[in-house]
Amino acid sequence: DAGVTQSPTHLIKTRGQQVTLRCSPISGHKSVSWYQQVLGQGPQFIFQYYEKEERGRGNFPDRFSARQFPNYSSELNVNALLLGDSALYLCASSLEPDRINTEAFFGQGTRLTVV
Amino acid sequence: AQRVTQPEKLLSVFKGAPVELKCNYSYSGSPELFWYVQYSRQRLQLLLRHISRESIKGFTADLNKGETSFHLKKPFAQEEDSAMYYCALRSGANNLFFGTGTRLTVIP
DSSP, rough: OOOOEEEEEEEOOOTTTOOOEEOOOOOOEEEEEEEEEESSOOOOEEEETTTTEEEEEEEOTTTEEEEEEEOOOOEEESSSOOOOEEEEEEEEEEEOOSSSSSSEOOOOOOOEOOO | OOOOEEEOSSSEEEEOOEEEOOOOOEESSSEEEEEEOOOTTTTOEEEEEGTTTTOOOEEEEEEEEEHHHHHHHHSSOOGGGGGEEEEEEEEEEEEEEEEEHHHHHHHH
């Protein structure tokens, strides 16, 4: 099993553009969460999806959106990019969100640079 | 609101010395706490969780509700322990709140 896979690994965008990041969870995992990690900070929760429905949303503007597909993969979209959106975007998958002590498995992340 | 505080951004210890990485939390409910580790050029991975009360790679962490702390400890540090360590609190449906992390360097 390759674990959680994210694509692309790196990308550079210009201010005002839109970007789509992709995540494939571990086989059998139905929950996907997205985190933003700015340099020098810990990961910050953006979204969680379970069974194709949004289960949680962090304190991020509406420019951020996501969805989950029937095969449980997920996309994170960011519109009208700002310089401050430059960060490492992490995807994490888990079996079920409400199971106590459930472990989240992280991908390698997508490094987004906005210029 | 939940908050996780790791007061030390950097921590250096000599090989064989004890190490303690501090974590304090603020949460109104019953907390689930975790330690995640990121070794150089590797992905973030779970080290241990308070519910399991386990020792992983010689590390232990005890939840102290009175002091709202979940410090990570190891009696004898090894060079391979050098990494970035994040304390995290699980809130609601598997949403993790992370601290800012502590970079541990074990000096040979």
